[in-house]
Amino acid sequence: MKAFIAILALAVASASGATMPRLATEKLTPVHTKDMQGRITNGYPAEEGKAPYTVGLGFSGGWWCGGSIIAHDWVLTAEHCIGDADSVTVYFGATWRTNAQFTHWVGNGNFIKHSSADIALIRIPHVDFWHMVNKVELPSYNDRYNDYNEWWAVACGWGGTYDGSPLPDYLQCVDLQIIHNSECSGYYGSVGDNILCVRTPDGKSTCGGDSGGPLVTHDGTKLVGVTNFGSVAGCQSGAPAGFQRVTYHLDWIRDHTGIAYY
Template sequence: MKVFITLLALAVASAAAAPKTVHPKDLPRTNKIEGRITNGYPAEEGKAPYTVGLYFHGGWWCGGSIIDNTWVLTASHCTGGDGVTVYFGATWRTNAQFTHYVGSGDFIDHSSEDIALIRIPHVDFYHMVNKVELPSFNDRNNDYNEWWAVACGWGGTYDGSPLPDYMQCADLQIIHNSECAAYYGSVADNIICIRVVDGKGTCGGDSGGPLVTHDGNKLVGVTNFVAAAGCQSGGPAGFQRVTSHLDWIRDHTGIAY
């Protein structure tokens, strides 16, 4: 199992250390939630047909997004073990419409950023299993500041909660990277952050899951980190910015808009 802890740079040498971040799946086991949404709402069937559950055969869960009949997008800190079972069309996480096993030879990790592709057997689309579209190349400079988006996945509704395996969704507002950096000290350009208000945000277990805009239903983020102090501590949650990786995705999959 890969374990990554992201440390943010000090704002200045004389300042106190900036708050740390942690990948949601790597939260301490005493607080760990095998899911990712806190204070969300239950999803009706077909709410997010692009969302898949990923059980890696090293013993951990992540989330992912269907972006084509043969591709899933997730986080590279998730990939590991000898393969993964992909759960398609599951409202109740382990009660999928169907599953596929994929060996690790079909994982493609980005060489330096926390994003990955999984080549899957061809799946046909219908109301319970479908793709989410990527942003177009014309949107590569859109920072989506103050846009509303939805994140869906499975898991606890608060830090340390029991495991409600029913899919949860939360409506979240994207913020400018300067607001995110004001909390953490620095944030890379390839990160997109959301504001955590009233404890609504992403949490442990299903790293790699989607952040999809309300306007246009475009996949703009892949779950990367939360504040190490806890999912409900008020620190912004961070995602890989999909528009930063459109060339990489196109080069490996041929998908482009």
């Protein structure tokens, strides 16, 4: 089994006028399926059908990630989740991780990895939508410059309950507040425009195994983030959690899938 932990290439140089401690960042670790018994830290159990757009991704190399249905035939996830996998089993409509409404096997010929950002697409067989399996909408082009500062959003996944936890299979969600990149830079140094960060008070955060999963706004239920990284100090450290900013990648998504909202 390939160990699959990577350091996110973010600068950690001092930011002008920042007062927060500088912390290194780490991509959230895809979790090996045989060890996967976990959840978002300090979240709450998702009732059946709460996040029908959330899928589980069991990769052939033995690791586990999350993803989001964005169309009848497309899932959005993190590039570091795909790695060098030959295939993935997509779990649809699962509240209990391994008890999906149905699954599809997808070969790596259907993987599209971004060349310079931690985001990726998986082409899936056509799936019909209903209350347990449905898409989440992307932001419109009118919102491409919205930084969503101070907006509330929900992240869902099957990642670790705490740092180093024996990873329940039950889908967990957590409500988190988006912050301006200047606040995030106070922890990590300068972060790129492609990054979106959230506060993680009281140990509420994404963690290992949540990689690739969704961050969806409470207001308008739009997919604004793809789970990427946390602090090497740990998921419960209070440092911001990082996501790929979906509005930054709307052109890339449109070019590969045809999905666009104007």
